Amino acid sequence: AQARLERHWVAHYDPRRSQDVREQMSLESDLHEALERGELSLYFQPVLDLCREQIVGVEALARWFHPTRGAVSPGVFIPLAEERGLIRALDRMVLEEALRTAVTLPGWVAVNLSAQSFLDPGLPKFVWDCLDRFGVEPWRLVLEITERVLALPAKAQPVLKELQALGVQVAVDDFGTGYSSLSYLREFNLNYLKVDQAFTGRIGASQKDEAVLEGILILAAGLGLRVIAEGVEKPIQLRWLKEAGGELAQGYHIARPMGTEALHQLLENWQPSSR
Ligand code: C2E
Ligand code: MG
Ligand code: MG
Ligand code: MG
DSSP, X not given: OHHHHHHHHHXXXXXXXXXXXXXXXXXHHHHHHHHHTTOEEEEEEEEEETTTTEEEEEEEEEEEEETTTEEEOHHHHHHHHHHTTOHHHHHHHHHHHHHHHHTTSSSEEEEXXXXXXXXXXXXXXXXHHHHHHHTOOGGGEEEEEEHHHHTOHHHHHHHHHHHHHTTOEEXXXXXXXXXXXXXXXXXXXXXXXXXXXXXXXXXXTOHHHHHHHHHHHHHHHHHTOEEEEOOOOSHHHHHHHHHTXXXXXOSTTTOOOBOHHHHHHHHHXXXXXXX
């Protein structure tokens, strides 16, 4: 048995992997510290109303500028925070900072919530306290959740009701990619569908993706949901969305995520003809 164990170990021992593990652990402790010291920051990405050609809201996106590693991608540190039980603290920090900034902005501010944060029983009270402390009207907060959360209706429904009783809005993020089940769209009282960039990015390149988008727009209109097309990178995509009757759009072609100073400047100088 010992020999078998040893063979097993030898076969699976990969020094590169143990390097990865150490790397993960040091990144994790750094993230822990960054959270404690408030070293994470927020960028904001504008959302455009296609009809009025105005910026009507922004999405808050967490940023981590590590003192020695430089910028660490949310694609790396968000899953790490989720695995290591740090995501609730992170999402609360983002919520608080986003509402602090909302005071200086017109329109709404959207905040991403991981499943653990959304299902945290203390969340509604925390949200209410922040809104109250900064004097932000509840409708100006949009909570972005993913289809994954809504796939557990028995758990999600009471939380959603409690949050919406506060008057905040709710968006389904990355719509069409994850655990899509159309039944939740009628079960829950949602405000926005954020269509994933996987679809938007193929406008002008794939008739099938365009057909899916057209279908989503019709579906959303019928259910009284507003659609935000994510990942608009090209003028042709923006034009297509306008012609198809899309209401809201977000993406690099409209504006990249940016710090508050740049955001204030962009909002000040925005003209309907800007994009
Ligand atoms: P998301 O919520 O779907 O956010 C949109 C992502 O797409 C952002 O990536 C944004 O920078 C990027 N993006 C925006 N426009 C374009 C475009 O035109 N083209 C392309 N290719 N990308 C575009 P980011 O900031 O790297 O965030 C990645 C994901 O990390 C987010 O996806 C969200 O799921 C998660 N995340 C970010 N901040 C938070 C947070 O505070 N809490 C939680 N729980 N998750 C967060
Ligand atoms: Mg989002
Ligand atoms: Mg998204
Ligand atoms: Mg996404």
